[in-house]
Amino acid sequence: MRVAIADDAVLFREGLARLLTEAGFELVGQASNADELLAIVRGARSSRRPHVAVVDIRMPPTHTTEGLVAAETIRAEHPEIGVLVLSQYVETEHAMDLLGDGAGGTGYLLKDRISDLEGFRDAVQRVGDGGSAVDPEVIAQLIGRRREADPLGDLTDREREVLALMAEGCSNRAIGAGLFLSEKTVEAHVRGIFTKLGLLPTTDENRRVLAVLAFLRSA
Amino acid sequence: MNRPIRAIALAIPTFAMLLVIASAVLFTQDGVFGGDPVSNALILVGIACYVVIGGLIAWRLPENACGWLLLLVGGGLAAAVFSDALATYALREGFVTLASWADWANAALFFVTLAGIPLYLLVFPTGRPPSPRWRPVAIVVIAIAIVGTLVNVLAPSGDVEVENPIVVAGIAPALEALRAALTLVFVAAAMLCVASVVVRWRRAATPERLHLRWLAVVAVLAAALLIGSIAFGALGLHRIGDPLGVAFILVLTTGIPVSAGIALLRHHAHGIEVVANRSIVYGALAALITSTYAVVVAGAGAVVGRSERSNVLLAVAATVAAAIIVHPARQRAQRFADLIIYGYRASPFELVSTFSERLGSASYDDALPQMARLVADGIGADEVRVWLRTGAELRAASCWPPAAAASPPPSKQLVDDEPSELDDPAFPVRYRGMLLGAITVKMPPQEPMTPATARLLEGLASQAGFVVRNASLVRELQVSRERLVTSHDEERRRLERDLHDGAQQRLVTLSMDLRQARSRAAASGDAELSSSLETAEGELARSLAELRELARGIHPAILTQNGLGAALRSLAERSPVPVELRCVPDGRFADPVEATTYFLVSEALANVAKHADASHASVAVRRGVDRLEIEVSDDGSGGASIEGGTGLRGLADRVAAVGGRMDLRSAPGAGTMVLAEIPCV
Numbered sequence: 028m029r030v031a032i033a034d035d036a037v038l039f040r041e042g043l044a045r046l047l048t049e050a051g052f053e054l055v056g057q058a059s060n061a062d063e064l065l066a067i068v069r070g071a072r073s074s075r076r077p078h079v080a081v082v083d084i085r086m087p088p089t090h091t092t093e094g095l096v097a098a099e100t101i102r103a104e105h106p107e108i109g110v111l112v113l114s115q116y117v118e119t120e121h122a123m124d125l126l127g128d129g130a131g132g133t134g135y136l137l138k139d140r141i142s143d144l145e146g147f148r149d150a151v152q153r154v155g156d157g158g159s160a161v162d163p164e165v166i167a168q169l170i171g172r173r174r175e176a177d178p179l180g181d182l183t184d185r186e187r188e189v190l191a192l193m194a195e196g197c198s199n200r201a202i203g204a205g206l207f208l209s210e211k212t213v214e215a216h217v218r219g220i221f222t223k224l225g226l227l228p229t230t231d232e233n234r235r236v237l238a239v240l241a242f243l244r245s246a
Numbered sequence: 247m248n249r250p251i252r253a254i255a256l257a258i259p260t261f262a263m264l265l266v267i268a269s270a271v272l273f274t275q276d277g278v279f280g281g282d283p284v285s286n287a288l289i290l291v292g293i294a295c296y297v298v299i300g301g302l303i304a305w306r307l308p309e310n311a312c313g314w315l316l317l318l319v320g321g322g323l324a325a326a327v328f329s330d331a332l333a334t335y336a337l338r339e340g341f342v343t344l345a346s347w348a349d350w351a352n353a354a355l356f357f358v359t360l361a362g363i364p365l366y367l368l369v370f371p372t373g374r375p376p377s378p379r380w381r382p383v384a385i386v387v388i389a390i391a392i393v394g395t396l397v398n399v400l401a402p403s404g405d406v407e408v409e410n411p412i413v414v415a416g417i418a419p420a421l422e423a424l425r426a427a428l429t430l431v432f433v434a435a436a437m438l439c440v441a442s443v444v445v446r447w448r449r450a451a452t453p454e455r456l457h458l459r460w461l462a463v464v465a466v467l468a469a470a471l472l473i474g475s476i477a478f479g480a481l482g483l484h485r486i487g488d489p490l491g492v493a494f495i496l497v498l499t500t501g502i503p504v505s506a507g508i509a510l511l512r513h514h515a516h517g518i519e520v521v522a523n524r525s526i527v528y529g530a531l532a533a534l535i536t537s538t539y540a541v542v543v544a545g546a547g548a549v550v551g552r553s554e555r556s557n558v559l560l561a562v563a564a565t566v567a568a569a570i571i572v573h574p575a576r577q578r579a580q581r582f583a584d585l586i587i588y589g590y591r592a593s594p595f596e597l598v599s600t601f602s603e604r605l606g607s608a609s610y611d612d613a614l615p616q617m618a619r620l621v622a623d624g625i626g627a628d629e630v631r632v633w634l635r636t637g638a639e640l641r642a643a644s645c646w647p648p649a650a651a652a653s654p655p656p657s658k659q660l661v662d663d664e665p666s667e668l669d670d671p672a673f674p675v676r677y678r679g680m681l682l683g684a685i686t687v688k689m690p691p692q693e694p695m696t697p698a699t700a701r702l703l704e705g706l707a708s709q710a711g712f713v714v715r716n717a718s719l720v721r722e723l724q725v726s727r728e729r730l731v732t733s734h735d736e737e738r739r740r741l742e743r744d745l746h747d748g749a750q751q752r753l754v755t756l757s758m759d760l761r762q763a764r765s766r767a768a769a770s771g772d773a774e775l776s777s778s779l780e781t782a783e784g785e786l787a788r789s790l791a792e793l794r795e796l797a798r799g800i801h802p803a804i805l806t807q808n809g810l811g812a813a814l815r816s817l818a819e820r821s822p823v824p825v826e827l828r829c830v831p832d833g834r835f836a837d838p839v840e841a842t843t844y845f846l847v848s849e850a851l852a853n854v855a856k857h858a859d860a861s862h863a864s865v866a867v868r869r870g871v872d873r874l875e876i877e878v879s880d881d882g883s884g885g886a887s888i889e890g891g892t893g894l895r896g897l898a899d900r901v902a903a904v905g906g907r908m909d910l911r912s913a914p915g916a917g918t919m920v921l922a923e924i925p926c927v
Contacts, residue, residue: 036751042758049762090743091807115750116794118804119819120812138750139790142757142783144765173824175862 028155031067031077033058033097034113035086039138043081046141050148060086061097068101068108079109079155083138084121095124098133106132109154113138117162119169119244126159126240131233134160134196149201159196159236166194169243178246181223189216194239198232251308258317259301262324266290266297269324272331275338284492289327292499296320299503303510310373312510315366316503322359326352337407346408353403353410357394360432361387364439366502371457371509376446383442387435394428397421457509464501468494527579534575538568597624601706605713613717617710618646621685625699629688633658633665633672634718635681640665643683643717671695673707677715685710727903728838735801735841742801750793757786805844809834810867813844818865822855823880828866831874838904839926843867843874846897846908850878850920853892858882858918869926873906876922885914894920 030052034040037059044054055077056067064080071077080101084094098110111134112125125133134154140162141147150160170179170191179187185206192202199213206213217235221228224242229235273286300316307313333348365387368375375381401421403410447458475490542564601620608616614632622630629650633640640658645651658668665672665684675683685707689695764779797803805813811830818825834840847865854863860882868875888894888910897920898908906924 036747036755039751039755039758042755046758046762085746085803090747091803115746115754116798116803118808118812118816120804120808120816138754139757139787141754142761142787144761168819172819173822175824175826 028079028152029053029055029075029077030079030081030151030155031056031058031064032081033061033064033086033094034083035059036083043141046144046147047081047151050144050151052148052151060088061093064097065100068105076105077108079111079151081111081113081151084112084114092121095121098125102127102130102132106130107157109133109157111136111151111154111160113141117165117168119165119240122161122165123240123244126161126233126237129231129234129237131157131159135165136160136162137164150196153196153198157233158198159233161195161236161240163191163195165240166191166243169194169240172243174246178224178242182220186216186220186223189213190220190239193217193220194236194243196232196236252305255301255304255308255313255317258304258321259297262297262317262321263294265324265328266293269328269331272328272335275335285495288492288495288499289323292496293320293323293327295500295503297324299507303506307373307510310371310510311369312366312371312373312506315362315369316506319359319362319366320503322355322362326355326359329355333408342408343411346403346411349403349405349408350399350410350412353398353401354395356398357391357428357432361391361394363502364436367461368439368442370443370461370506376442376449380442383435383438386431387439390428390432390435394425394432397425397428401425460505460509461502464497464505468497468501471497527576527583531572531576531579534571534579538564538571542567597621597702598705598709600624602709605710613713614644615646615648617685617713618644621687621703621706622646625687625695625702626690627687628690629670631670631686632683632714633668633686634683634714634721635660640668640684671700671703673700673703675707675710675714677711682711682714682718724903724905728905731842731900731903732838735838738801738841739806742797742803745793745797745800746803750790750797753786753790753793757783757790760786801841802844805840810840810843813840814847814865814867817844817848817851821851821863823851823858823860823863825851826862826864828864829868830865831867831869833869835874835926839874839924842900842904842906842924843876843922846876846901846920846922847878849893849897853886853894854878854880854882854918857886857892858884860917870923872925872927874924874926876924877919879917879919881917883914884912884916884918886910886912886918 028051030047032040032043032047032054034043040057040059044057048054055071055075056064058064058067061082064082068076068080080098082094082097084092086093094112094114098112101108101110109132110125112121113136114121115138117135117137122135125135127133132154134150136147136150140150154160170187179190182190188206189202192205197205199210199217202208203210203213208216218228220226221235224239226238226242229238270290296316297320300313300318300320303310303313304317305313329348329352333345333352336342336345336348365384368380368384368387375384400412400414400417401410402413402415402418443458443461447462450458471490471494475488475494478484478490479488542560597620601617601624604616604620605613614634618630618632621627623646630646631642631650632644634643635641636657638660640660642651642656658665660681663681665674665681665686668684668686670686670688672684672686674681675685685703687695687703689699760779760783764776764783767776767779802813802816804816811832814830815827818827835843847867851863851865854860858880860880863878863880866875866877886892886894888898888908894908894910901908901922901924904924906922908920908922910918910920912918
């Protein structure tokens with residue numbers, strides 16, 4: 028799988044490049060800002076075009092949300108290219124912005140996650156394959172948010188675990204692998220969760236991420 | 247002032263009043279006077295007005311001919327009326343000689359008295375004709391008065407019952423012809439005198455116009471009454487027409503001297519204008535209340551019918567209606583009266599007292615606009631600017647009307663510490679001798695500034711010194727506080743960015759390196775090294791998390807990235823106490839506004855979590871016309887105070903520094919509510 032990366036911090040970028048190469052990705056470009064990244068994406072022949080771009084959210088010139096804007100642009104111009112945005116902080120707002128209409132191919136992770144080699148590799152892979160990746164902290168914050176009435180009160184502990192992984196963007200198989208459950212059992216849990224939360228059932232993994240996040244956010 | 251002149255000014259009205267009283271007594275005798283008693287009384291009242299007011303003017307302003315002319319007309323009329331009454335009375339009682347002399351005196355007074363009125367119109371209000379070119383008209387009128395008097399003195403009496411005691415019979419036909427010619431010339435001259443009033447009005451500057459306005463009021467009123475009287479009379483409605491005719495005579499006889507009195511004496515006797523002002527206000531109010539009462543009782547009575555019960559109800563309704571309109575009506579009447587009496591919107595005293603009163607209570611940022619407005623409204627200026635001194639120049643700080651405010655505000659260099667370079671008349675504002683600013687005034691072209699207005703403005707400007715000093719001090723303070731807050735915010739933002747680009751970035755890279763080192767250690771089979779590296783990794787992850795929270799607290803990136811709404815939602819999601827976000831504004835605001843609002847809500851929510859023992863908090867931030875309204879409330883134990891050491895003091899200061907204000911409601915047991923307003927555009 029081909030990967031391009033964009034970050035203005037050279038040390039970090041070099042580390043990230045090494046890490047991705049070691050994890051078996053093919054690095055096709057390094058950029059220190061959004062424009063360079065777009066040049067890489069636009070300029071390459073389709074055989075050299077990245078499957079996924081790993082982008083820092085804060086880059087020159089304004090150091091605010093250049094990464095998010097670049098992600099939007101890439102998704103619009105090349106819907107087949109996934110974009111994984113990295114940030115020092117995670118904000119639900121940004122996660123929702125990235126998920127967009129739930130078409131998939133986007134991810135939003137805390138920078139710290141790169142030290143979890145396997146998890147990070149999975150996330151890059153998933154986004155490159157058109158799936159979604161949402162940082163566990165976003166989910167934890169939404170689930171753990173203090174409310175008058177807990178909207179997840181009816182869920183069993185197991186269902187909560189499934190819900191969290193589902194919201195991070197994991198597939199049923201990945202959830203099963205993580206929780207040592209069969210895929211069939213995970214499917215049953217997912218159906219149960221949707222029924223209890225009053226959500227319309229969907230088998231699309233990207234759409235269900237969006238549905239769960241939207242539910243957690245508004246509840 | 248000249249004693250004998252004053253004595254004359256007092257003697258004439260006194261003597262004339264005696265004649266008036268004597269005439270009144272004679273009028274009560276049968277057959278002395280043919281007219282109706284109301285007209286008789288009105289004529290006497292009119293004469294009294296002429297002589298009393300004429301006397302007052304002559305006494306206060308002996309150099310002004312107006313007073314003397316009024317005395318001439320009033321005294322002449324008094325003598326004429328008395329001599330006529332005396333002649334009639336003497337004739338009835340058989341004293342033919344007395345009657346003849348009285349009739350002679352009456353005829354002798356005719357032209358002199360009559361000439362007084364056009365002369366008065368010619369010289370009002372200055373005591374001189376509008377220009378030297380009008381002097382011949384005055385001379386002609388005076389000449390007619392003299393010659394006419396001589397003719398009447400020598401000509402035969404027109405009456406068959408009495409005879410002129412000193413008649414020169416031989417020249418009677420010549421005198422008769424002369425008198426006819428004189429009358430014609432007199433009418434022409436009188437019309438010229440009326441025209442002179444119009445000419446004077448067109449040439450006049452403000453104060454003179456204000457005087458003439460009085461005459462105009464009388465003329466218009468008299469004309470209206472005369473037309474009304476004639477019209478109603480023609481329609482056969484004598485019940486309405488006749489009283490209008492009486493009113494016409496009243497206005498004409500009393501109006502001229504009363505208007506002269508108000509116009510000429512108001513600068514010399516302050517009491518008069520106050521009395522006149524109050525009379526207008528209360529007269530108008532009385533008329534209004536009476537008519538309201540009449541309309542309600544008559545109008546509604548016609549609809550609902552009359553009974554004892556409904557009468558009571560109607561009376562109550564009328565009283566309520568009158569009570570409701572009395573206050574607004576009084577204000578209107580007062581404005582009307584001010585307009586009539588002063589010709590502009592406020593009297594000098596009102597202006598001075600409102601000035602100090604308003605400026606005393608105005609907030610500091612409002613004091614200068616208020617000042618400009620009060621001055622502009624008070625003297626009827628086209629444009630008023632308040633300038634503040636900054637170093638060696640004056641800078642326009644406020645302007646009325648606001649539309650005239652130039653952007654950028656004009657500034658002028660000071661010359662020798664004086665505001666002499668300004669285009670409009672400038673009134674320096676000083677405090678303890680130091681020039682702090684100036685007030686400039688642009689008057690309408692047709693109403694140039696009078697010396698009286700200039701004096702008034704000098705007074706106001708000197709009164710303004712303290713306020714202007716305070717305003718400039720407060721402005722400096724406000725600007726420096728804003729600067730402090732802005733630079734404080736800048737500093738925090740820079741700090742967060744330094745952390746983000748420096749320590750956080752390095753530590754994340756370090757965690758990556760540690761992880762790789764651990765992989766190698768594991769691969770080389772060094773379990774001990776691998777395990778201690780794992781411990782270090784865990785420690786590093788916790789440090790990173792702490793650093794992240796610290797950086798977020800210093801300045802949340804999302805505030806800069808996505809604005810207030812997103813930052814507040816993020817804040818609410820993280821709060822350990824359930825927070826209901828009732829309202830957050832869309833769009834972006836100036837950095838200090840966003841930062842102040844964010845930190846206010848953040849600190850208030852932190853207080854809720856730490857001190858309030860609350861189960862629920864709610865946040866609402868609404869966009870008003872020109873401000874953000876912020877409300878953070880909880881259902882906790884209450885009892886918080888701004889000085890209670892919970893960071894609220896700092897918040898209040900911060901809010902005040904960006905020009906807002908903060909309020910705390912926290913009764914024990916009733917929860918806490920933090921309210922704030924922050925100006926924004």
